[in-house]
Amino acid sequence: MQLDFVNRELTIKLVYYGPALSGKTTNLQALHKVAEPGASGRLMTLETKDDRTLFFDLLPLTFRNQGSLAVRLKVFTVPGQVIHASTRRLVVQNADGIAFIADSRSNETQHNTESFMDLRENLKQHGLTLKQMPLIIQFNKRDMPDVRSDAEIAELASKGREPVYLAVATRGIGVVESMIGLLHLTWSALDAEHDLNKKFGFDSKAFLGQVAQKLGNPKPIPEILQACVGGALDVLRPEAG
Amino acid sequence: MIPPAAAKTFDELTLGHGVGLEDLIDRDALSEMVKSFYELLGVPLRIFSEDGKLLADAADQNPLYAYLNSAKAGRVALSDIAGKVKNLALGEDGLASYPCPTGESYVVAAIQYDGKRMGRMILGPFVSPSDAVPTRVLLTLDPALEASRLQELFLELPRAESEAVLKLVRHLQRTLDLLLFSGHRALLTSNMHLASVRESFRELEDKNDKLQTAFDRLKELDRLKSNFLATVSHELRTPLTSIIGYSEMLVEGLAGEMTAEQREFVQTIRDKGEQLLQLIKGLLDLSKLESGTMSLRKSQTDILTVLRDVAQTMSPTARKKEVEIIVDVERGLPLMWADSERLRQVFLNLTENAIKFTPPSGRVTLSARITAVDASNPEEAGGLVILSARRTAIEFRVADTGIGIPEAERSRVFDAFYQVDSSSTREAGGTGLGLSIVRRLIDGHDGTVRITDNTPKGAVFVVTIPVKRATIG
Numbered sequence: 001m002q003l004d005f006v007n008r009e010l011t012i013k014l015v016y017y018g019p020a021l022s023g024k025t026t027n028l029q030a031l032h033k034v035a036e037p038g039a040s041g042r043l044m045t046l047e048t049k050d051d052r053t054l055f056f057d058l059l060p061l062t063f064r065n066q067g068s069l070a071v072r073l074k075v076f077t078v079p080g081q082v083i084h085a086s087t088r089r090l091v092v093q094n095a096d097g098i099a100f101i102a103d104s105r106s107n108e109t110q111h112n113t114e115s116f117m118d119l120r121e122n123l124k125q126h127g128l129t130l131k132q133m134p135l136i137i138q139f140n141k142r143d144m145p146d147v148r149s150d151a152e153i154a155e156l157a158s159k160g161r162e163p164v165y166l167a168v169a170t171r172g173i174g175v176v177e178s179m180i181g182l183l184h185l186t187w188s189a190l191d192a193e194h195d196l197n198k199k200f201g202f203d204s205k206a207f208l209g210q211v212a213q214k215l216g217n218p219k220p221i222p223e224i225l226q227a228c229v230g231g232a233l234d235v236l237r238p239e240a241g
Numbered sequence: 242m243i244p245p246a247a248a249k250t251f252d253e254l255t256l257g258h259g260v261g262l263e264d265l266i267d268r269d270a271l272s273e274m275v276k277s278f279y280e281l282l283g284v285p286l287r288i289f290s291e292d293g294k295l296l297a298d299a300a301d302q303n304p305l306y307a308y309l310n311s312a313k314a315g316r317v318a319l320s321d322i323a324g325k326v327k328n329l330a331l332g333e334d335g336l337a338s339y340p341c342p343t344g345e346s347y348v349v350a351a352i353q354y355d356g357k358r359m360g361r362m363i364l365g366p367f368v369s370p371s372d373a374v375p376t377r378v379l380l381t382l383d384p385a386l387e388a389s390r391l392q393e394l395f396l397e398l399p400r401a402e403s404e405a406v407l408k409l410v411r412h413l414q415r416t417l418d419l420l421l422f423s424g425h426r427a428l429l430t431s432n433m434h435l436a437s438v439r440e441s442f443r444e445l446e447d448k449n450d451k452l453q454t455a456f457d458r459l460k461e462l463d464r465l466k467s468n469f470l471a472t473v474s475h476e477l478r479t480p481l482t483s484i485i486g487y488s489e490m491l492v493e494g495l496a497g498e499m500t501a502e503q504r505e506f507v508q509t510i511r512d513k514g515e516q517l518l519q520l521i522k523g524l525l526d527l528s529k530l531e532s533g534t535m536s537l538r539k540s541q542t543d544i545l546t547v548l549r550d551v552a553q554t555m556s557p558t559a560r561k562k563e564v565e566i567i568v569d570v571e572r573g574l575p576l577m578w579a580d581s582e583r584l585r586q587v588f589l590n591l592t593e594n595a596i597k598f599t600p601p602s603g604r605v606t607l608s609a610r611i612t613a614v615d616a617s618n619p620e621e622a623g624g625l626v627i628l629s630a631r632r633t634a635i636e637f638r639v640a641d642t643g644i645g646i647p648e649a650e651r652s653r654v655f656d657a658f659y660q661v662d663s664s665s666t667r668e669a670g671g672t673g674l675g676l677s678i679v680r681r682l683i684d685g686h687d688g689t690v691r692i693t694d695n696t697p698k699g700a701v702f703v704v705t706i707p708v709k710r711a712t713i714g
């Protein structure tokens with residue numbers, strides 16, 4: 001998080017993590033597509049010719065007119081391929097929140113696991129633990145055959161602490177919900193640490209509502225948050241910081 | 242080489258607080274773009290960074306302003322205009338225009354990127370064709386300035402409709418936004434390349450450190466092992482000497498007559514004890530050699546004497562195996578600066594091996610001739626011209642007609658305890674220490690040893706040791 005007192009601007013860094021080809025870039029593309037032009041900047045992709053993310057993608061989102069603070073979200077993806085470990089470590093540094101995008105297909109389970117361990121390891125190198133990091137998990141590609149069943153995921157999700165979302169990123173399903181869930185957790189953690197709501201007369205519920213609106217989802221926030229199939233969304237994460 | 246540190250951190254580059262207009266756009270490209278817009282519209286165009294630095298400028302000398310500059314009031318009016326234009330407050334849309342009291346106009350527009358002000362562009366002066374008349378303010382500015390000349394020069398100012406200028410400005414803003422975006426992407430890409438190189442470098446360095454630590458540890462362990470071997474061998478030798486001594490006394494009947502069977506048993510104890518002692522001596526030698534505490538007592542040594550002595554010592558063993566030993570030493574070899582006892586040990590070991598691995602009716606040849614160190618060993622090549630005086634050497638060969646040593650094994654047989662193909666070696670016995678001691682003793686004489694094939698079969702150990710006669714060098 002970066003706070004610019006002069007311009008009264010808060011910059012929050014969110015990272016979409018996960019194995020190669022799980023749909024991280026597609027998530028950003030979907031967000032870019034639904035976002036109001038005023039809220040979203042260009043989606044920047046640093047990719048190779050073969051269309052695989054080389055370094056990262058970056059989507060800037062800006063929300064003004066909330067309290068006395070403008071909020072900028074910088075949404076990153078990391079390259080999933082094993083060889084790009086150093087880039088992942090660099091991108092994930094100073095992240096305020098992380099969305100882990102898993103591939104729902106049963107035969108991708110191993111890759112999801114490896115990537116998650118890699119995330120944990122990278123956080124550790126930055127002196128962080130998973131517990132301290134606002135984190136949601138998205139099971140993407142729900143439209144594909146041979147995916148792990150809803151019941152199986154719900155069962156696992158109910159035991160874990162991270163909120164879990166189901167998505168079909170190519171059709172934009174579950175994408176905004178995941179983002180709102182992540183932002184909710186991230187804001188709670190940042191507020192707990194920096195007392196932002198009080199300092200800046202900020203109403204986080206209204207802020208989330210505004211974000212959802214500008215991302216093309218006019219539903220009330222509690223309803224959007226309910227899209228999550230498990231885990232805890234209302235934790236204030238006292239461990240943070 | 243350590244890669245240069247990146248000027249900016251990843252956060253600075255991506256979170257938008259650390260990059261300015263100049264970081265994102267190439268100055269020359271910006272200048273060219275500005276020039277081409279100037280040619281298109283005819284209105285001067287300048288671009289400033291957010292902190293007020295002029296980055297690009299396309300304008301011809303303006304005759305009106307040059308004339309105004311020639312009078313005091315004119316200069317004051319011009320600097321007033323410049324100040325006003327530069328600090329003009331921009332509207333929500335990032336645009337503002339300034340109609341000068343002297344009749345011409347300016348348009349100022351913000352350069353934005355990712356919602357941040359990066360700088361501003363200033364277009365003007367220009368006059369709109371509809372009211373292309375100089376104001377009274379201009380005409381009465383300074384008595385030193387002629388009204389008719391002012392009138393004339395004013396009409397020469399670039400003309401453009403305000404609407405057209407604004408339209409162009411918006412177009413410019415969009416173009417710049419695009420340029421900034423691709424500039425930003427290029428900057429990030431090159432920085433990421435740099436960062437990943439730096440990261441790989443760091444990882445390699447890490448690994449290097451770890452390897453170095455492991456290596457140091459191994460070296461330390463090796464030293465401890467040598468110490469341990471030395472101590473243990475020494476402590477084993479003392480009681481063993483007693484065992485051998487007492488069993489010898491028993492065999493000699495010093496403690497009374499024994500039955501034939503008893504004597505045979507005690508004899509076996511003595512023989513095995515002797516074997517054990519040889520092994521321990523070997524270990525002790527090796528550990529001394531490894532720790533570098535074995536001192537060589539070098540003197541002028543006659544080679545023929547050494548080799549003959551070896552052949553004589555080994556002849557009972559050879560005869561038992563029906564293997565012939567031949568000594569073949571070139572005439573007139575110089576004396577050699579060597580430890581004769583250790584040299585004897587070298588050739589005893591080699592000859593013992595040769596006999597051991599040669600079937601009956603075979604032959605073992607010990608030969609020596611004078612040569613240059615470089616003659617046969619490519620590792621020693623180079624600098625011959627300079628070094629030759631010191632490079633006279635004796636080449637020894639211990640050749641047999643035995644089972645030979647496969648190419649792949651040749652470097653390994655010198656390792657302690659290493660034996661080729663355990664089944665046949667088990668038959669032949671031994672500990673695998675002999676050659677490792679041989680190698681170290683030869684090292685101690687600055688020599689080399691290598692193995693080649695014998696024809697039609699068998700192995701040849703070629704030992705080359707510099708003569709180092711006191712008379713030379």
Ligand SMILES: Nc1nc2c(ncn2[C@@H]2O[C@H](COP(=O)(O)OP(=O)(O)O)[C@@H](O)[C@H]2O)c(=O)[nH]1
Nearest residue numbers: 020021022023024025026140141142168169170
């Ligand atoms: N069927 C299906 N395909 C998807 C979905 N999300 C992503 N993909 C496809 O998966 C591939 C990899 O997606 P991408 O976003 O580039 O993966 P990344 O490596 O995580 O950035 C692309 O061909 C996407 O079209 C989804 O929800 N359903």
Ligand SMILES: Nc1ncnc2c1ncn2[C@@H]1O[C@H](COP(=O)(O)OP(=O)(O)O)[C@@H](O)[C@H]1O
Nearest residue numbers: 594595598645654660661671672673674675676
């Ligand atoms: N002349 C030779 N012909 C064939 N093999 C040999 C010869 N000399 C040495 N070797 C091989 O090298 C091994 C190591 O020799 P050495 O160090 O003297 O140990 P040892 O004689 O106790 O086995 C031997 O076991 C044998 O396999």
Ligand SMILES: [Mg+2]
Nearest residue numbers: 024025052053
């Ligand atoms: Mg990608």
Ligand SMILES: [Mg+2]
Nearest residue numbers: 594671675676
């Ligand atoms: Mg031997």
